[in-house]
Amino acid sequence: xxxxxxxxxxxxxxxxHATNLTVEPSQFRWLSGEEDITRYDLSTAKSFGKWFCRxxxxxxxxxxxxGKIMVIPxxxxxxxxxxxxxxxIFWASRAPWGxxxxxxxxxxxxxxxx
Numbered sequence: 001x002x003x004x005x006x007x008x009x010x011x012x013x014x015x016x017h018a019t020n021l022t023v024e025p026s027q028f029r030w031l032s033g034e035e036d037i038t039r040y041d042l043s044t045a046k047s048f049g050k051w052f053c054r055x056x057x058x059x060x061x062x063x064x065x066x067g068k069i070m071v072i073p074x075x076x077x078x079x080x081x082x083x084x085x086x087x088x089i090f091w092a093s094r095a096p097w098g099x100x101x102x103x104x105x106x107x108x109x110x111x112x113x114x
Contacts, residue, residue: 002087005089
């Protein structure tokens with residue numbers, strides 16, 4: 001689980017950062033509602049996309065364009081996840097009025113381990 005401060009996440013959420021969990025696609029399955037999802041891929045971006053419910057507009061989990069991870073918007077969960085954020089990514093492009101690091105590691109872009 002990370003806080004992403006890239007400009008696309010900020011614009012996509014209307015906030016200072018997006019908080020997302022990531023899992024391998026094999027660790028994820030839809031229980032219901034998959035047929036109600038609409039996908040938007042920003043053509044000028046390497047990996048940015050947004051999936052949302054076509055009925056309520058709520059952001060929903062999405063498969064990254066590379067097909068290697070599912071990105072799950074933490075705010076879309078109905079229960080508290082068993083983990084907490086570990087890092088801030090795209091810290092170099094954060095909004096000047098955004099949150100502090102809270103002592104978590106910060107990365108200018110993606111961490112080298114990704």
